[in-house]
Amino acid sequence: MQKYYSIAVEAHEIVHSEHAFSPTSWYTRDRGAALCVRESVESLACNNQYSSSQSGRFRRRLLFFWGYAVSKEQLREITLQLEDIQYLFADPEPDSDMFVSGIDYLYSEIKTCSWRDKLKVTIELPQSHVTEDLEERTRQKLKRFCRFKIEENHRDLIALHRQGVASLWVGFAVLVICVMLAFAFNLVAQSGANKILEELFQIIAVLFAASAGWVALWQPAEIFLYDWWPFRQDMRIYKQIADADLVIRQS
Numbered sequence: 001m002q003k004y005y006s007i008a009v010e011a012h013e014i015v016h017s018e019h020a021f022s023p024t025s026w027y028t029r030d031r032g033a034a035l036c037v038r039e040s041v042e043s044l045a046c047n048n049q050y051s052s053s054q055s056g057r058f059r060r061r062l063l064f065f066w067g068y069a070v071s072k073e074q075l076r077e078i079t080l081q082l083e084d085i086q087y088l089f090a091d092p093e094p095d096s097d098m099f100v101s102g103i104d105y106l107y108s109e110i111k112t113c114s115w116r117d118k119l120k121v122t123i124e125l126p127q128s129h130v131t132e133d134l135e136e137r138t139r140q141k142l143k144r145f146c147r148f149k150i151e152e153n154h155r156d157l158i159a160l161h162r163q164g165v166a167s168l169w170v171g172f173a174v175l176v177i178c179v180m181l182a183f184a185f186n187l188v189a190q191s192g193a194n195k196i197l198e199e200l201f202q203i204i205a206v207l208f209a210a211s212a213g214w215v216a217l218w219q220p221a222e223i224f225l226y227d228w229w230p231f232r233q234d235m236r237i238y239k240q241i242a243d244a245d246l247v248i249r250q251s
């Protein structure tokens with residue numbers, strides 16, 4: 001895998017140096033870009049001495065890793081227009097054009113980004129509010145805020161995990177009780193002389209064990225399968241905000 005990726009990076013450099021087109025044109029299915037990529041990939045395949053039987057599989061894998069290498073270099077720029085730098089964290093005034101704080105706006109924008117995207121955050125302020133060391137102080141405060149939010153979500157994730165383990169033990173206990181009751185119903189059904197009552201007790205035993213056990217295990221299953229996603233998403237978003245390039249300029 002590392003071999004394909006390194007060759008794909010080489011193909012990406014060849015395409016950019018010799019053909020000079022935007023990386024996003026591959027995703028828009030630009031014919032000229034696709035032809036450049038094909039020529040570069042075939043050239044690298046020949047240089048690496050692959051046989052004709054291996055060239056098709058090599059080309060497909062190399063194109064996949066080339067797309068992955070390009071996707072890692074995607075840059076997304078987000079611009080914030082603030083009346084004052086305090087509105088980056090504080091809610092704006094009622095008569096302001098903004099409805100949420102700057103950090104909440106960043107969160108909503110980055111939520112749709114890929115985890116591989118690199119971010120550049122540009123904050124536009126009135127000229128009177130821009131000072132010499134404002135950019136560095138804002139960058140450090142933003143990093144501290146994101147670090148706090150990541151740690152907060154990590155603690156919530158640990159608490160959720162403990163809740164899932166506790167609910168799992170309760171669910172297993174309820175399931176064992178349901179199975180024992182179902183077994184008791186089954187014994188009562190087998191000891192009866194009436195065939196209709198015997199079948200009725202067996203149906204009740206199966207339905208009771210299945211439904212009650214399913215209900216008891218539903219919450220731990222939901223916790224371990226789905227409930228942790230929002231916490232991981234928040235940690236990913238705040239890490240991207242902390243790693244973003246921050247620029248403050250005059251509006």
